[in-house]
Amino acid sequence: MKGNLLAVAALSCSLASGVALAQEQFTSELDASLRLGLGLNTEPDAELTFENYSSRIRWRGAADAGEGLKAISYLEFGFDQDTGVSNTRYAWLGLEGDFGTIKGGKQYRAFYDAVTAAVDIAYWGSCFTENACSRQSSVLKFSSPETEDLQYMASVILVPNDAGNDFIDGLDIGAKMQSGDMTFGAGLALLIGNDADVGVLDDDDFFDFGTGFALGTSVTMPISEGTASASLQYASDDYIQESDDAVVLTATYAKDQMYGLVGFSSADNSPFYLTLGYEKPLIEKKAFAYFEVSAVDDGVDEFDDFGFIAGRSDLDLQVRAVMVFNMDLLSMAK
Structure with missing residues (x-):
């Protein structure tokens, strides 16, 4: 049996044991x-369009497993x-306790x-070029x-059905340290892949997992009186x-209902982007509106009908x- 299946099976057994011990505390929320x-x-x-911006249906559940453990x-x-x-x-199962949390499924990695x-x-206008932005x-x-x-964290990618039959296809480690009012973070991400095409991004996108x-x-x-990052x-x-x-390099600032971020990249895609936003509460905890203006240089060449480069795309205002x-x-x- 493949190593990733064994890992998931072990996690499932742990969760099942925890649920079996559940006593009185159980919550389930659907929204x-x-x-x-x-x-x-x-x-x-x-x-100009009227469209969907990440509408979603969510379910979360938790059960007290006793001995200070909780299945989530x-x-x-x-x-x-x-x-x-x-x-x-998202789609994950986990176990939470005094030690922290263990979660398996579709989620962000430790580097994120x-x-x-x-x-x-x-x-919407965020996470253009930073690493590990995809669940x-x-x-x-x-x-x-x-x-x-x-706080420290670590994650592994267990890609199913890869041609190389690797046990681990990616490894992330990271830590966050609180010092007074400041929070520092550091992370390392490794891809330990093969030459097979495997889907690891949202919506089953594919790329060579090298x-x-x-x-x-x-x-x-x-x-x-605001927060800068x-x-x-x-x-x-x-x-x-x-x-x-x-x-x-990315910098952000948020104060009250206003926020902004600017980023610069030396990569070929999106070498520059800027987003300014404002959030307006409408009904407490039930409804709000947000307004965002973004300027993005996608760094993509434009091609003519014969496949030749016709020029560089202009700055995209969103x-x-x-x-x-x-x-x-x-x-x-x-």
Whole structure:
């Protein structure tokens, strides 16, 4: 039996044992978030649309397993007005205790938690070029308790049906340290793959899962009654499937309902982006609107009808005005 199946089976047995010991504490919550709005893009042609912006259906559950343990689970589907439920955003099972948490399934990797999450603050115009921004399937992740001044995390990618039959296809390690009002993060990501095409990105995108590595640091601190964050990341050419390696610098600032971020990358794709946003509460915990303006240089060449490079694409201006309605569908506890 493949190593990844053994790992998932072991995790499932642990969770099943925990659920069997469940006594009185059990929660189950089902809700939906409808996110529709106007969007304007100027590249390649000016276009105004009314569309879906990551509407979703979510279910989360937890059960007291005794001995300080809790079985936890989360499932989230994305949907839109045309295709209905079109993708699985998250799907994981986990075990939580004094030691921290262990989760297996589709989720963010440890590098994202330790580094990239600090600058992924916008609703839509965020995470253009940073590493580990995609939720990935078949990820097994451990995180120590968040209450500690030093939190560490690690994750492995267990890609199914790869031609190389590797036990581990990716490894991330990271840590976050609290020092006064400042939070520092650091992470390392390795791809330990083969030459097979395997789907590890959202919506079953495919790419050659080769070898490579990424490094990153982040810092978050309060400034002028707001919160500022910055991240510096490096990725080798094999890691990002580019001809050259890349360095990404991102800075963000949020105060009250306003936020902004700017990023620079040496890679061929999206060498520059800027997003400014504002969130307007409408109904407490039930509805709000957000407005975002982004300027993105996608760094992509334009081609003519014969396949020759015709020039560089212009700066793309993106504007969004989105209404968000959160609906509680079902909640139970005993």
